[in-house]
Amino acid sequence: MMLRVTVMPKPGVLDPEGRAIRQALGHLGLDAVREVRAGKVMLLDVAADDPAAARALGEEAARKLLANTVIESFTVEVL
Amino acid sequence: MKAAIIVFPGTNRERDMAMALAAGSGEAPQMLWHQERSLPPGLDLVVLPGGFSYGDYLRSGAIAARSPIMDAVRDFAARGGYVLGVCNGFQILTEAGLLPGALLRNITLRFLARDCWLRVERTDTVFTRGFAPGAEFAATLAHGDGNYYADAETLAMLEGEGRVIFRYARDNPNGSAHAIAGICSANRRVLGLMPHPENCVDPLTGGDQALPMFRGLAEAFALS
Numbered sequence: 594m595m596l597r598v599t600v601m602p603k604p605g606v607l608d609p610e611g612r613a614i615r616q617a618l619g620h621l622g623l624d625a626v627r628e629v630r631a632g633k634v635m636l637l638d639v640a641a642d643d644p645a646a647a648r649a650l651g652e653e654a655a656r657k658l659l660a661n662t663v664i665e666s667f668t669v670e671v672l
Numbered sequence: 673m674k675a676a677i678i679v680f681p682g683t684n685r686e687r688d689m690a691m692a693l694a695a696g697s698g699e700a701p702q703m704l705w706h707q708e709r710s711l712p713p714g715l716d717l718v719v720l721p722g723g724f725s726y727g728d729y730l731r732s733g734a735i736a737a738r739s740p741i742m743d744a745v746r747d748f749a750a751r752g753g754y755v756l757g758v759c760n761g762f763q764i765l766t767e768a769g770l771l772p773g774a775l776l777r778n779i780t781l782r783f784l785a786r787d788c789w790l791r792v793e794r795t796d797t798v799f800t801r802g803f804a805p806g807a808e809f810a811a812t813l814a815h816g817d818g819n820y821y822a823d824a825e826t827l828a829m830l831e832g833e834g835r836v837i838f839r840y841a842r843d844n845p846n847g848s849a850h851a852i853a854g855i856c857s858a859n860r861r862v863l864g865l866m867p868h869p870e871n872c873v874d875p876l877t878g879g880d881q882a883l884p885m886f887r888g889l890a891e892a893f894a895l896s
Contacts, residue, residue, distance in 0.1 A: 609778075663766075
């Protein structure tokens with residue numbers, strides 16, 4: 594079963610990558626983009642019998658390693 | 673002083689750290705590979721040196737913090753053992769949950785390799801007992817992710833409990849909250865520090881202004 598784990602910097606936590614992307618978009622004339630937050634997407638192929646078990650595995654993986662919950666939040670989707 | 677240095681794939685400051693520990697104590701530390709599951713008995717100090725463990729994949733220090741030996745390091749700290757983490761070692765200590773907060777990308781967005789000034793905020797720890805109270809000294813830093821972050825509550829707790837051991841003086845190179853360069857655990861036995869004291873132990877290569885850290889450690893463990 595495939596999972597998509599999305600890890601994002603928490604609101605208020607400095608996101609220099611997002612800021613640099615926003616600046617570059619401004620250079621391209623895309624000033625209408627007010628803010629960019631950059632995170633990570635990870636696809637996990639998990640051995641699980643049902644979506645609930647797969648999601649629980651993904652959440653455990655995110656809590657234990659994929660996200661640092663001091664500075665990041667995460668969402669887990671079953672694909 | 674019986675010290676051990678943990679080496680991860682991508683660690684690159686272990687030899688400098690070994691020289692600094694030997695300069696302070698006269699005893700060479702042993703090197704331990706990250707795949708070990710236990711620490712040798714009778715250790716005074718465990719050191720996580722600088723470098724780029726696992727190429728900084730995922731987050732700086734994140735993978736190293738979950739390697740086999742870190743369970744043993746966590747147990748060692750829980751039993752009251754002394755642990756020093758420098759640069760990537762500090763990042764690993766936060767990722768391992770041994771110190772609060774996190775190290776974010778430098779506010780400059782650049783990798784910084786330069787001198788900085790450090791102020792010693794308290795001298796009643798084994799790591800800082802060799803310094804004069806309020807001492808400031810020039811140290812070197814070399815990191816991309818050294819911008820110390822913690823939420824307001826955690827910062828208040830660190831300040832209230834006097835757990836900020838080193839602070840950047842004169843300027844704040846990487847944007848760290850409260851200009852924090854180094855913090856310790858509640859029992860003051862686990863220290864994380866971004867700049868490199870092991871760079872400053874020989875007049876031939878920039879001065880020996882951080883030698884009091886290594887001499888102080890050796891003296892503390894000789895007394896215990």
